[in-house]
Amino acid sequence: MADFKVVANAIEKNHIIKLLDSDRRLDGRSKSDMREIKIETNIVGTAHGSAIVHLGKTKVICGVKAVLSAPWSDYPNKGSIFVGFEASPLSSPSYRAGPPQDHAIELARMTDRAIRESECINLEDLCIIEGEKVYTLNIDLYSLDDFGNLYDACVLAAVAALATTKIPEVEIVDGNVSFTDEVRPIKMDAYPISVTSYKIGDHIVTDAEFKEERIADARISFGTTQHYIVSGQKGGKGAFKSQEVMDALTHSIQKASKIREFFAEELGLDLK
Amino acid sequence: MTATVRPDGRQLKQLRELKVEVGNLARPDGSSQVRLGKNMVIASVFGPREQHPKFLALSDRANVKINYRMATFSVGDYKRSFPSRREKEISKVLSEAFSSVVITKHFPRSSIDIHVQMFESDGGSRTAAAIAVSAALADAGIPMRDLIGGIATGLYGDEVCLDLSGHEDMKGTGDMPILYSPELDEVSLFQLDGKFTFDQFKESFYTSIESIKEIVEVIKQALIAKYMKVKDEIAVVDDEEHEEDVQTIIQDTFISESVAEPTADETPKFNSSNISSFDPDDVPDGTTDIPEETVVVEPAATELREETAVEAVSEPVSEVMAEPVSEPVSEPIPFVPATEEAVVEKTTEEVVKTEPVEDETWYEDSLGLKPMGKKETLSNDDVLRDIEYSFEEDD
Amino acid sequence: MTINIEVKDIVTPGQVIAEGDYKAGDGVIKIDKRYYPTIVGTFSYFEKREELRVRPLEGRYYPKVGDFIIGYVEDVKLTSWMVNIRGPYAGVLLASNAVRGRFDPIKDDARRIYDTGEVVRAEIVSFDRTRDPQLTTKDHGLGKLNGGRIIEINPNHIPRLVGRKGSMISMIKKHTESRILVGQNGRVWIKSDTLENEEMAQTAIRQVSREAHVSGLTDRIKLLLEEHSNN
Numbered sequence: 001m002a003d004f005k006v007v008a009n010a011i012e013k014n015h016i017i018k019l020l021d022s023d024r025r026l027d028g029r030s031k032s033d034m035r036e037i038k039i040e041t042n043i044v045g046t047a048h049g050s051a052i053v054h055l056g057k058t059k060v061i062c063g064v065k066a067v068l069s070a071p072w073s074d075y076p077n078k079g080s081i082f083v084g085f086e087a088s089p090l091s092s093p094s095y096r097a098g099p100p101q102d103h104a105i106e107l108a109r110m111t112d113r114a115i116r117e118s119e120c121i122n123l124e125d126l127c128i129i130e131g132e133k134v135y136t137l138n139i140d141l142y143s144l145d146d147f148g149n150l151y152d153a154c155v156l157a158a159v160a161a162l163a164t165t166k167i168p169e170v171e172i173v174d175g176n177v178s179f180t181d182e183v184r185p186i187k188m189d190a191y192p193i194s195v196t197s198y199k200i201g202d203h204i205v206t207d208a209e210f211k212e213e214r215i216a217d218a219r220i221s222f223g224t225t226q227h228y229i230v231s232g233q234k235g236g237k238g239a240f241k242s243q244e245v246m247d248a249l250t251h252s253i254q255k256a257s258k259i260r261e262f263f264a265e266e267l268g269l270d271l272k
Numbered sequence: 273m274t275a276t277v278r279p280d281g282r283q284l285k286q287l288r289e290l291k292v293e294v295g296n297l298a299r300p301d302g303s304s305q306v307r308l309g310k311n312m313v314i315a316s317v318f319g320p321r322e323q324h325p326k327f328l329a330l331s332d333r334a335n336v337k338i339n340y341r342m343a344t345f346s347v348g349d350y351k352r353s354f355p356s357r358r359e360k361e362i363s364k365v366l367s368e369a370f371s372s373v374v375i376t377k378h379f380p381r382s383s384i385d386i387h388v389q390m391f392e393s394d395g396g397s398r399t400a401a402a403i404a405v406s407a408a409l410a411d412a413g414i415p416m417r418d419l420i421g422g423i424a425t426g427l428y429g430d431e432v433c434l435d436l437s438g439h440e441d442m443k444g445t446g447d448m449p450i451l452y453s454p455e456l457d458e459v460s461l462f463q464l465d466g467k468f469t470f471d472q473f474k475e476s477f478y479t480s481i482e483s484i485k486e487i488v489e490v491i492k493q494a495l496i497a498k499y500m501k502v503k504d505e506i507a508v509v510d511d512e513e514h515e516e517d518v519q520t521i522i523q524d525t526f527i528s529e530s531v532a533e534p535t536a537d538e539t540p541k542f543n544s545s546n547i548s549s550f551d552p553d554d555v556p557d558g559t560t561d562i563p564e565e566t567v568v569v570e571p572a573a574t575e576l577r578e579e580t581a582v583e584a585v586s587e588p589v590s591e592v593m594a595e596p597v598s599e600p601v602s603e604p605i606p607f608v609p610a611t612e613e614a615v616v617e618k619t620t621e622e623v624v625k626t627e628p629v630e631d632e633t634w635y636e637d638s639l640g641l642k643p644m645g646k647k648e649t650l651s652n653d654d655v656l657r658d659i660e661y662s663f664e665e666d667d
Numbered sequence: 668m669t670i671n672i673e674v675k676d677i678v679t680p681g682q683v684i685a686e687g688d689y690k691a692g693d694g695v696i697k698i699d700k701r702y703y704p705t706i707v708g709t710f711s712y713f714e715k716r717e718e719l720r721v722r723p724l725e726g727r728y729y730p731k732v733g734d735f736i737i738g739y740v741e742d743v744k745l746t747s748w749m750v751n752i753r754g755p756y757a758g759v760l761l762a763s764n765a766v767r768g769r770f771d772p773i774k775d776d777a778r779r780i781y782d783t784g785e786v787v788r789a790e791i792v793s794f795d796r797t798r799d800p801q802l803t804t805k806d807h808g809l810g811k812l813n814g815g816r817i818i819e820i821n822p823n824h825i826p827r828l829v830g831r832k833g834s835m836i837s838m839i840k841k842h843t844e845s846r847i848l849v850g851q852n853g854r855v856w857i858k859s860d861t862l863e864n865e866e867m868a869q870t871a872i873r874q875v876s877r878e879a880h881v882s883g884l885t886d887r888i889k890l891l892l893e894e895h896s897n898n
Contacts, residue, residue, distance in 0.1 A: 009739040011786045011856070015816040022862065044392045045310055047345035057298045061391060063345030084353055089339060089387040090316040092299050096324075097339040097387065099354075140344040140353070142389065144314065145297045301727060320727065320755035331797070334755075375696070375705055380796045382755040410680060413726020413823075415705035417696060418681040455681045455703065492679045495707050499677050499724055499880065518826045521833040522735050522849050526788060527808035 008215040016212055020203040026211060027056070034195070034207045034255055037156065039266050041164040048183075049165025053157040056209060057147035059091075062157035064139050066167040068177055071127065071134040079126020079134040083112035085141040085154060092146035092210075106235070110194075111141065111154045113231040114223035118192035121162065125187045128170055133177045135167060137186075148210035151221045151233075155194035156259070163188060163267050190225040191269065193259050195252035197221075199238055204248060206255065220245065222252035226260070226271060229253075277429045278440065285434045285479055287423070290487060292403065292494035294411040302412025304494075306404040309437060310394035315404035317412040320382040328383075333376035335383040338366040340401055342390040362398050369451045369460035370405060375415040384414060395438035396424040399449050402461070407491050411498070418453035420460060421487035425450070425476040427466060432475045434483055446472070450480045454488050670719075674712055677724070678704040684719055694721030709880060724880065728754045728822040728852040730800040734791045735809075737817065737850035738802065740781045745772045748781050750789065753819070753852045756799045760789065764803040786812040786856075788848060815846070815858025818869055820876035822853035827879040828872060835875065835885060842892035843868040867895045 016026060023030050035056030044050040047063035071078060085108035089095045100108075115121070126135040139161065141154050166183035198208040198216040208216055217238025223231035229249070234240065240248070264271050277284065288309030297303035300316035307313075323329035340363040344351045355363075366388075374384065386408065388401045399422035406420045426436045427446035441447050446466025452459050468476065668687030672678055684695065685702045692713070694706050704710070708721040730736075730752060738750035738758055748765070750758035762770035765780060781787060787802075788809050794800040804810050820828070828849060829836050840847050845859035845868040855872055859865040871888055878884050 008784065009786050009817070010784050011812060011815060011817050013784075014814065019862070024862070044312065044343075044345060046347055046392050046394075050345070059297070061343075063343060063391070065345040065350045067350045084344065086353065088341075088389060089385070090297070090300070090303075090314060090389055093318050093321070097341075138344060138350055142343060142391075145299050147298060302725065322755065322757060379755050410707050411725060413706050413723050415694070415696075416680045417698065417705065418703065419679065453681070455683070455701075456698065488681060492682065495679045496677050499707075517832065518829050519733065519851075521829050521836075522825075522851055523808075524833075525836070525848055526735050 008211070012211060013215045016215060017201050017203070020200060020205065025205070025209075027209060031203060031205045032251060032255075034152075034259070035209070037259065037262060039156075039160050039263070041160060041267065047161075048167050049161045049163075051157050051160035051164065052144070053153055053160055055147075055149060055153040055156065055207070057145060058149060058153050058209075059144035059147075060141055060150065060153040060157040061144055062139065062141045062154075062161040064137055064161045064165045066135045066137055066165075068128070068133055068170075068179075069136045071131065075123070076131035077127045078123040079136060080123070081112075081116060081121060081137045081139060083108055083115060083139045083141070083158065085111060086143070087146070087150075088142045088144065090145075091143040095143075095146070106233075107150055107154055108141070110151060110221065110223075110231065110233050111139075111158055113233075114155045114192045114194055115139065115158055115162070118190045118223065118225045118228070118230040120159070120188050120190040120192055120225070122187040122189055126167075128177055129172070133170075137162075137165070137167075146210060148213040149196055149207050151196045151219070152194045152207060155192060155223060156263075159191055159193070159263065160267065162186065163191075163263070163269055188269075190227075191260050191263060191271065192223045192225050192230055193256035193263075194221050194223040194231070195255045195259075197248035197251060199236070199240060199244065204244055204251075206251065220248050222249055222256075224253050224256045226257075277431055278433060280437060284431055285483070287435050287483055287486065288437070290403070290490050292407050292490055294407050294494050295498050300408075300412070302408045302410070302414070304404045304407035304411060306400055306407070308396060308400040308403065309435075310392055311390070311397055311400040312392040313388060313390050313397070313400050313404045315386060315388040315401070315408040317384065317386050317405075317408045317414065319384040319412075320379040320414070321385070323381060323383040329381040330376075332380050334374070334379035334381075336367055336371040336374050336376060336386070337383060338363050338370060338386045338388060338405060340366055340388050340390075340398070342393060342397075346390045346393045362401070365461050365463070366398065366402060366405065369402065369420065370409065372458065372460045373416045373418055373420055373453055373456070374409065375417060378415055384409075393438070395436050395441045396449065398461075399423050399451065402451050403487060403491060406488075407494060410491070410495050418456045418458075419488050419491055420451050420453050421484035421491065422449065422451040422461065423480050423483050423487060424448060425480045425483075427468065427472060427476075432472055432479060434479050446476075448473075448476050448480070450477070450484070452481055452484045454481075454485045670712060672710050674710060676710050677707070678710050678721055679707050680704055684710060684721075688717075690716055690718040692718045692720035694723060695719045723823050725821065726823060728752070730754045730756065730758070730791050730794050731851075732791055732794055734851040736789055736791065736802075736852040737812065737848065737854035737856055738787050738789055738852075740783055740785045740787060743778050743781070743783055746770060746777065748777065750787065750802055752789075752791075752800065752802075753822075753854065754800070756794075758789065758791070758800045758802045760787070760802040760804060764792065764801065764805055767805065781811065786817065788812055788850065788856075812848070812856055815856055816865060816869070817854055817856050818872060820853050820855060820872065821879070822851065824876045824879040825849060825851055825853065827884070828855070828875050830885065835888065838885075838889065839868055839871045839892065842896050843871070847872075867892070 038054040040052045043052055044063050048066050049064035052061045085104055087095045087104040089097050128134055139158050141157055143150055165186050167186055168179040169182040169184055170177050171180050196219050198205050199218045200216050216236060218236035218240060220234045220240055222229060263269060291307040294304045296305045297316055300318055302317040305314050320334050323335060340359055342351055342359060344353050386405055388405055390397050402420060402422035409416060424436055425434050425448055426444050428440040428444035436444060436447060446468050448464045450459060451461035670685040672684050683701050686700055689702060691697045691702060694704055694708055696703050696705050702719055704721040706721060706723045708723045711720050736752050738752045740748050741751045742749035746762040748760040750760050752758040787804050789802040789804045790806060790809060791800045792803045843864045845857050845864055848856040857865050857868045871891060
């Protein structure tokens, strides 16, 4: 039982497509529905911010850890962020322990772009002494249960963790910077949300579960904030027609705004 | 003995709060989440499955491979993401510990992969991980001789303290994690660092063992809790007759369904280009009538079967059996994961079961179909015709 | 000779079921005159043979000679196919067990018979601890499967899904007008004329699997199916 390369079988593929022909999905959704989202925050005491996000049965955990570091020389007054993702072998029979594989790196970079380019974190707020000490936020994601579409789940988990992150205040004694016990929230200016559309045969479906994901020809993710499109990535070996790209984008924007409202309600965020 | 010795106000021989939850993940075969004080750990089990790479496979038993990892945010400082020497060592000792209780000889050449990830760690993380592994293995239905529990006992403020927290471990003068199976009375992992006198060692060791009995109880309760909701209503179909029936009924279903099944070759080959145009329902008329009644084996039907079978045997079957094509399959040595006595018992059962002569002839007779059993030979022309047919379908 | 547990109780490894002299059946191990479960499961005792057994509640499919299974072709070799049978080992389907007559790898293409991703119903003809399970698709009722859908359930729930004398499965078939094949590896193939019927059969089978160890199941499933038939 070659767990590591589970191939979609012909019956499963035909069945999924037949359902899609009548706008149905394996789990009873319609083509454009997202799965239910659940957020748990403040999971891990050792992290400065943490969250588990459930996207249907897909589960991702995110931990944010602030460390002190020197700023980049071209941005002396800005803190920095770093997004890491580990396709944890906990989460799927196809992941193996070992160095990160290509798809895990792609996922980390996609999430990184959505967070970074949305400028959701005010990086100047993370500066302690200009040119000398800044906060670096290490945002690390681990998949717990890969039931498909980790792309959106990762962005959701990162945003949920960041929104509840409290970084320690610092004290400066003789130029030496150290953490105190006091904490403060970080300033967030925007809330990026990613929505991924998959192409299966002639159908475009939102938020595929893993059985749909493994037969999908291609996928396209859009990260959007309240006002901008901030990240995008097409993946998979198939291709999208130009109209399909536009449709997927419009759909992503609509879905994202609903999810953002849900987030705002759950986490008490202020959407501008 | 003062309770104030410990920073969190615990008694010297008091455990932190232990919460075990099983089956919390959907993809793995077995999973668990454990919180021991602030420690938070998730374990998942995959297998027994094929060993990759193949050369690591053991010919007589399964590999038990535990992969212990810590999240970057699980400790006070930011941890680098690649595995440290500590993580590799713990993976090794845990793998060895669990190899001793898992009945690995049931699954030769296969691999049981266990991943255990710490998300928050606060002293005694390897023993918390072991508790999670133990629960996840049981949840996955992997046969074990006993459950394993684990705890670290150590020296803090010159006292023997059970279940050291992270702070106590750092400030203390000794730490001794143990994994132990209470029923087997087997210590499967033992590590020690620090300065123990003989008496302190003895006290620590027996304190651990006593407390592990409690821990194993918690694991058992968590496992039972998963099915407990319905405890009063449990009624498994449970008699020997039925078990043997299932085999026959399933075999019958396979055969009765095949009558209604169109010849396999009518459907195009599976590839992405023609998938959307292919309608699996597009089968010739008359193929959807299913003889439902063939499924239920009424006692009367069984009698009928035997009668017809006797008649059929008297017909010249020998012609068909002329040239066996495939080599006679050597008598299978059934592999039964049970005790020695059970193996003997099963063997005789199997032999009786694998004599389908009557069945085949019955189907030939009543359905007007020829069995395509191993005994039948066809000429080369027939083979070619088969293959040509399958060429056509692709067009 | 004492049995400490009541029949049908849920037991876990490390729990003493009995002491004395019994026969240790599936899921039971004897250590120093004591009998322990090796898995989490329900306890049963066969008085005639004085046999103790624990029926698993979870666990993977383990191949057995004579099992009828539904497999996915994962790899095509020159004269054989590797088939995913959902067990710890890949099933091997040799050409001689799949094609009538002689198969010549020079002239004949194995891919034309079964291609990667195709679904076969097969029987396990041989399996022991040194060899991977050998399959055959040559017997009557075996071969390629097309159309419909496949759902995967816990293989330990198969006896329940079949029911006494096949009552459960035939009830589901009748009410949903579906064709259903139950593979002993826990893969169930359903095909019906309408999606509604297929869906209904799927719901019923899932419920059987979910509540496999709860009594009164037949009645509940019957109710569910009758509601469906009336609509």
